[in-house]
Amino acid sequence: MAKDVVGFGFNPKESEHHFLVIIPRGNDKKIIVYERFTWQYDKEIQVLDIKRDMPKVELTKHKWKMIEESLKTEFNERLKKDKLPVGKWQIGQIPVHRLFGKELVLLAWAIEDCDPSVIPAAIKNWLGLSKEERWWLFTMTNAATGNIYDKRGWRKAIRYALTENPIEESKKQMNFFDYAIQREIDK
Numbered sequence: 001m002a003k004d005v006v007g008f009g010f011n012p013k014e015s016e017h018h019f020l021v022i023i024p025r026g027n028d029k030k031i032i033v034y035e036r037f038t039w040q041y042d043k044e045i046q047v048l049d050i051k052r053d054m055p056k057v058e059l060t061k062h063k064w065k066m067i068e069e070s071l072k073t074e075f076n077e078r079l080k081k082d083k084l085p086v087g088k089w090q091i092g093q094i095p096v097h098r099l100f101g102k103e104l105v106l107l108a109w110a111i112e113d114c115d116p117s118v119i120p121a122a123i124k125n126w127l128g129l130s131k132e133e134r135w136w137l138f139t140m141t142n143a144a145t146g147n148i149y150d151k152r153g154w155r156k157a158i159r160y161a162l163t164e165n166p167i168e169e170s171k172k173q174m175n176f177f178d179y180a181i182q183r184e185i186d187k
Helices: 061-081 098-111 116-128 131-145 154-163 176-186
Strands: 018-023 030-036 054-060 092-097
Touching (some): 030 061, 030 098, 054 098, 061 116, 098 116
Antiparallel strands (some): 018 030, 018 092
C-alpha cells in the first residue's frame, strides 16, 4: 500500500531488504550507503548492526551533490508511474527500495574514486543503461567486490565503463557489453 512506503519506494511490509542512505550534516562528512535486511518498526531512526548491515559505498558530499538530482528524478519518475509517493533526499536516514538501491550503489561505485569532472559522463552512461542492466551489473560487481573497501576488479571496470565511455546524445542506451568486449580486444 502507498501509505506504507517510505523514502524512495521502500515498503517494509513487503520486504525488509532495502538500502539505507545516511546523509550527515556538514560538508566534510561522507554519505554512506548500507544494504540492510531488517527494518526496526519501533524505531524512527534505524540502529545499524555492524554484523548484519553492510556498508556498500561512501561518497564525499561534493560527489553526492553531483548525482543526487539525477537519482531523485530517475527514481521518482518510476514511482509516479506506479502511483507511489515520491522520495526526496534530506539530512538523516533515507530508506531506498532494494532495486533502486542497487542502481544507486552502481552509480556511486562508478564515481567513488573518479575525478569529479567525469561525473556528468557517468550519470549520462548510467541513465543509458536499462534498470535490468543496472541490476545485473550491481549483482555481478557485488558478488566479486561488494565490500565498501574492495575497489578492485568489477568495481574498477564499472568506473571505467561509466566514466570513460561517453554515450552519444542520439542513443537512448549505451551498449555496455559491446564496450566491455572492445576494451578486452584493445588490451
